[in-house]
Amino acid sequence: MVINHYKSILSTKIFYYLRKDLKPRVKRVSTLLKGCTVSQNQFDSLVDFEYTTGALHASDLPKYVKKNAKLSVIKKDFRSWCRMGTKYYKGLWARRNDEFQMYKSGNHKRNKNGENSAPKNYI
Numbered sequence: 001m002v003i004n005h006y007k008s009i010l011s012t013k014i015f016y017y018l019r020k021d022l023k024p025r026v027k028r029v030s031t032l033l034k035g036c037t038v039s040q041n042q043f044d045s046l047v048d049f050e051y052t053t054g055a056l057h058a059s060d061l062p063k064y065v066k067k068n069a070k071l072s073v074i075k076k077d078f079r080s081w082c083r084m085g086t087k088y089y090k091g092l093w094a095r096r097n098d099e100f101q102m103y104k105s106g107n108h109k110r111n112k113n114g115e116n117s118a119p120k121n122y123i
Contacts, residue, residue, distance in 0.1 A: 041106030093118035
């Protein structure tokens with residue numbers, strides 16, 4: 001009984017801090033997409049991208065979304081953000097693929113095998 005009480009408090013605090021962390025990112029995505037209508041899953045994926053990279057403004061994604069670009073173009077831009085410094089990472093490849101799947105279809109599930117599809121030179 002006591003453990004459930006603490007889990008409830010912890011859960012409440014986690015969601016409080018998550019909302020607090022997401023608020024400026026949601027605002028930034030909304031600003032970058034001003035005048036553009038997107039679905040909820042598209043918006044969610046762009047917020048996720050902004051949350052993990054902090055660089056939506058530096059990517060071409062907002063421009064492509066506003067122009068209603070082909071999904072292949074948007075997928076390519078998501079995948080172009082898999083580098084830290086000069087090294088390319090399988091984990092980032094998987095993350096960007098997951099964000100693209102969320103954008104495309106609303107699939108919020110993590111693809112645990114996503115790293116396996118990364119190019120061979122990724123670490």
